[in-house]
Amino acid sequence: MSGIAALLETEALSPHGVCLLWRSDLIWLHLVSDVLTGLAYWSILAVLMIVAMRRRGLLYPWAVELFAAFILLCGATHFMAAWTLWHPGYGVQGMLKAATAVVSVVTAIVIWPLLPRILALPSVQALAEANASLRREIGERREAEHRARYSEARLAGFFEHIPDALFVVRAEPEGCILETVNPSFCRLFRAPREALEGISPERLLEPEAAAELARQFAACLATGAPRDWESTMPALEDIGQVTRHWHTVLVPLPGTEGEPPRLLGSLRDVTQLRRLQADLVEAARRATIGAMCAGVAHEMSQPVNIIGLWTERARAALEQGIGTPRRALEVVLDQTRRLGTLLERMRELARDAPGATEVFDAAATAAATVEVAQRAWQLERIEVVLEPVGATTVPVRGRAAQLEQALLHLLENARDAVTRRRLLEPDAPGRITVSLTTGAEPGSAVIAVRDTGGGVPAAIAAHILDPFVTSKDPGQGTGLGLPIAAGLLRGMGGRIAWTNWAEGRPDAGAVFRMTLPLARTVSGPVA
Amino acid sequence: MTPPLRVLMAEDEWLAAEVLEEGLAEAGFVVLAAADGQAALELAAAGATFDVLLTDLRMPRLDGRELIFRLRAERPALPVVVMTGFPPPEGISHLHDGSGPLRLLTKPIDISRLVAAIEAVASSIS
Structure with missing residues (x-):
């Protein structure tokens, strides 16, 4: 007889009740406890099964199955214990217990590694919070969407009603295509929207203007920076229409991945303004x-x-x-x-700026001019001082003779102011200070002439740079020195400004400043 | 025979003053020459007697307009002849209050015209 058959052999065994001497209290106690425990186990099992079946997508389904088997077997051992009160099936009971032991041990072992992963799962509260925040976010999105729609409607309103001709072009491999145009654009080119959208804007223009437009499109697309330029167009079709001036602006539109880039353009008629x-x-x-x-x-x-x-x-x-x-x-x-x-x-x-220009050293010119003035006015008790410039050269573009002339005009004015002041105040200081500085404004040099002549009278302050305006006595000044100096400076890309200085003090006077752009590179004459 | 007209002349350009003085003297006037408005005012204040004021407009120290107003303050009917290279844009009403005769001559000045103008303003009050 095989081992299993021997295990199932019950002939020589007596039921468990015998051990309890068939005492009814003990029998009842065991019977009721075992049956209730078994029923409870299987009831828990039923709940587990329902949850497992209803909730698809449980995180560890195999663990749930193992747990179900464990509970099933636990329940079964209790029913078996009730059964053995009257039937000595201890072999079956033993095998059931063995199976329970196996499943329990396996479950107990595999459940430990799961622990950290189960703990890592969000708690119900965390899930609720996440849910609430999601709901909030959805609300905000809806609100933003609403605002965007509103703002889009407003933008569309601008686009439709602005008097400037607006257009959006799309850069296709074969060239730019008009994607959207506004009613002003349609009016300008006298064509319905359907006839304009989808064609190349260059087709609307004369060849020269079309070439310019294509160049600007390419530059705008290549650099991603806005472009604006003015163009003159012969009248469109109509006879008797004057040449018109246009100001065009191109701006790259924010792009979307994988889509061809787009440009927003505007055309404004500036004929009247010009x-x-x-x-x-x-x-x-x-x-x-x-x-x-x-x-x-x-x-x-x-x-x-x-x-x-x-x-x-x-x-x-x-x-x-x-x-x-x-x-x-x-x-x-x-x-x-x-x-x-x-x-x-x-x-x-x-003549504002005739002839060739060259890069020369303004510091050397200033020094030479000051020297001339120093020699000339020594006897008049007028001191001309050149504040030290340092060893650096100050390269500017123009003509040295013209800068010298301009500086001399300022020096003469300063001298005349000092002389005139001395008619009333014989002991007034006679000092003219010339200084040359760079870097106060980036890329420029300033030559300042400061005198002690009492300053520019308020009556002519507003017009002092105009021709024939002079503070000097009749016959003393032509009123042309400053306008000539200003003209020479303009020819060199510079300007003259002035201010009164140290008002009310003994050394009160005027400061005239000539600002000149510094030449970037030293090079030869330029026509 | 009437005594010669006495002319107080304010002219800062001495080259012009020299010839004017000579020309007016030849025409029979007595000329009191002043180098500018201030000098003319000082002459008058010092008691110089004159019948007509002949003045330039633009002069250092004291200009012609101011001189006319100062002298007319004492003698409202003083006859005046103004010589200028640049008549005031506002017109001659800008130069006096109209209490006395005033003629304006623009430069360049012609001696015979000047003589006629002086005689005209002088006779209009006598």
């Missing part, structure tokens, strides 16, 4: 000419008057044979020279 600007320039030119003519009349009347009077006198001398016309002729010649000087200054004023 015409107004031209009118304004012309008006200013005429006003300047008017002011100049008045000034010229003023300055020339004196010598012309003297020439007239002395010529008349010379004629009388000749006619009457008394006296000699020689002195009269000398006066006439002298006054003619005075007129000549005035004309020369006016000619200088008329």
Whole structure:
């Protein structure tokens, strides 16, 4: 007989009740406890099975199955214990216990490694919080979406109603294509939207303008930076229409991955603006000419008057044979020279920046000019000081002679201011300080001339750079020095500014500053 | 015979003043020459007698307009002849209050015209 058959043999065995001497209290106690325990186990098992079946996607299904088997067997051992009260099936009971032992041990072993992973699972509270935050986020998204839709509607409103012609182009391999245009664009090109969207914008333009547009598209796409330029277009189709000026702006639109890049463009008709600007320039030119003519009349009347009077006198001398016309002729010649000087200054004023320019050292020019002034005014008790520049050279582009001339005009003005002040205050200080600095503004040099002449009178402060405005006594100044200096500076890309200095103090005066752009590289003459 | 007219002349350009003085003297006027407005005012204050003021407008120290106002303050009917290379844009009403005769001559000045103007302003009050 095999071992298992022997195990199942019950002939020689007596039921468990015998051991309990069939005492009814003990029998009942065991029976009820075992059956209840077994039922409880299987009830738990039933719950577990229902959960496992209803909740698909449990994290460790094999662990659940193992646990179910463990509970099933535990329950079964209790039912078996109840059974053996009357039937001595101890072999079956033993095998059941053995199976339970195996499953229990396996479950007990495998459940330990699972522990950290189970603990790592979010708790119900954490899940609830995560849920709430998700819900909040959804709300915010919806709100943002709503706002975006609103803002999109507003933008669309702008796009549709703005008087500028707006367009969006898409960069395709074969060139840019108009993707969207606004009604202003349609009006400008006199075509319905359907006829414009989808075509190349270059087809709307003259060949030259089209080439320019293609160049600008390419540059905008390559650099990703906005572009703007002005162009002049012959009138569109219509006869009798004037040439129009356009200001075009291109801006790259934020791109989406995998989509061709897009540009937003706007076209604005600036014809009217340009015409107004031209009118304004012309008006200013005429006003300047008017002011100049008045000034010229003023300055020339004196010598012309003297020439007239002395010529008349010379004629009388000749006619009457008394006296000699020689002195009269000398006066006439002298006054003619005075007129000549005035004309020369006016000619200088008329030419802003003729001839070739070169890079030269402004420091050397300033030093040379100051030296000339120092020598000339030594006897007038006027000290001309050049503040040390250091050993560096200051390269600027232009003509050294012109800078020298401009600086000399400023120095002469400073000298005249000091001299004039001394008419009233004989002991007023006579000091002219010239300084040269770089770097106050990036890429520029400043030559400043500071005097102790009392400063620019308030009455002419606003007009001091205009032609024929002078603070000097009649006959002393033409009012052309500063405008000439300013013109020379403009020709070199610079400018003149001034301010009064140390007002109320004994050394009060004016500071005139010439600002010049520094030349980047030292090179030869440029035409 | 009427005594010669006495002319107070303020002209800072001495080359012009020299010839004007000579020309006016030849025409029979007595000329009191002043180098500018201030000098003319000082002459008048010192008691110099004159019938007509002849003045330039732009002069150092004291200009012609101011000189006219100062002298007219004492003698409202003082006859005045103004010589200028640049007449004021506002017109001659800018130069005086109209209490006396005033003529304006623009430079270049012609002696015969000047003589006529001086005689005209002088006769209009006598």
